[in-house]
Amino acid sequence: MSPPFFSDVFKGVNDLFNKDFYHGTPASVDLETVAKNGVKFNVKAKQLVKEGPLAANVDAKFFDKVTGLTLTQGWSNSNVLTTKIELAELTPGLKTELLTSLVPNISKAALLNLSFVQPFFTARGNFDLLKGPSFIGDMTLAHESGVVAGAQFGYDIAAGSLSKYAVALGYGAQDYHLGLNINNDQVTTATFFQNVSQQLQVGTRATLNPRQTISNVNIEFATKYLPDPNSQVKARISDAGVVGLSYKQVLRPGVILGVGTSFDALKLSEPVHKLGWSLSFAL
Numbered sequence: 001m002s003p004p005f006f007s008d009v010f011k012g013v014n015d016l017f018n019k020d021f022y023h024g025t026p027a028s029v030d031l032e033t034v035a036k037n038g039v040k041f042n043v044k045a046k047q048l049v050k051e052g053p054l055a056a057n058v059d060a061k062f063f064d065k066v067t068g069l070t071l072t073q074g075w076s077n078s079n080v081l082t083t084k085i086e087l088a089e090l091t092p093g094l095k096t097e098l099l100t101s102l103v104p105n106i107s108k109a110a111l112l113n114l115s116f117v118q119p120f121f122t123a124r125g126n127f128d129l130l131k132g133p134s135f136i137g138d139m140t141l142a143h144e145s146g147v148v149a150g151a152q153f154g155y156d157i158a159a160g161s162l163s164k165y166a167v168a169l170g171y172g173a174q175d176y177h178l179g180l181n182i183n184n185d186q187v188t189t190a191t192f193f194q195n196v197s198q199q200l201q202v203g204t205r206a207t208l209n210p211r212q213t214i215s216n217v218n219i220e221f222a223t224k225y226l227p228d229p230n231s232q233v234k235a236r237i238s239d240a241g242v243v244g245l246s247y248k249q250v251l252r253p254g255v256i257l258g259v260g261t262s263f264d265a266l267k268l269s270e271p272v273h274k275l276g277w278s279l280s281f282a283l
Helices: 011-018
Strands: 027-034 040-047 054-064 069-076 081-088 094-103 107-118 121-128 134-142 147-156 161-172 176-183 188-195 200-208 217-228 231-238 242-252 255-264 274-282
Touching (some): 011 176, 011 188, 011 217, 134 161
Antiparallel strands (some): 121 134, 134 147, 161 176, 176 188, 188 200, 217 231, 242 255, 255 274
């Protein structure tokens, strides 16, 4: 089995802390449909700021089985045109992506992503073709014992210098995972993730940041519980007293409702709390 990419070495604990918490957007709606010829359409709308306007975009995705080419075209209500071209298996294990974005008369961007997957080895290269240009690469190696090691670095081609770097080490057993990550800012993150049962997951994350003045170490805890196959409850809390709660419910096949809140348990009387919801349709 191939190891995960560098960004996915801690996927279990990262999903536990970041996924399906809805307080970050006061309101979110998305609709996904599939035409008879296989073209997928996706419409998303989010309210990023309370009482603010909606940020919306529509995507159309086409897949050609003969060539393995995937084309995704998007357009947002801020007049951003995006195009994504994916080509898989140019050679065994190699996948190529070209992403472009254009705001007429304002800005443009082009990214080239390459990924290569082999047993016990993965590698990626991300090229920003217009800005810099710059390059971000990473690789991971795995051992059959469950140990995964990876490294990432960024290189500014124009300046001829390293812009970032990070290393990661993980160990995964059947029901738990341990991880350690260190980056060029001397920020060290240690993680623990466990599948306690089919219904319960727990995880913790400790971050050492020597540049912080109040507390050099921040500790967080998160958990996910599945009361039944159609619902999910999540909670997370940090040592600073910030609590996040969320609930997700499958109303019917293809229709999912999510609600979430975040509040500071040490400042309950202050207006720093957040509330958000999400409604998803897949037809």
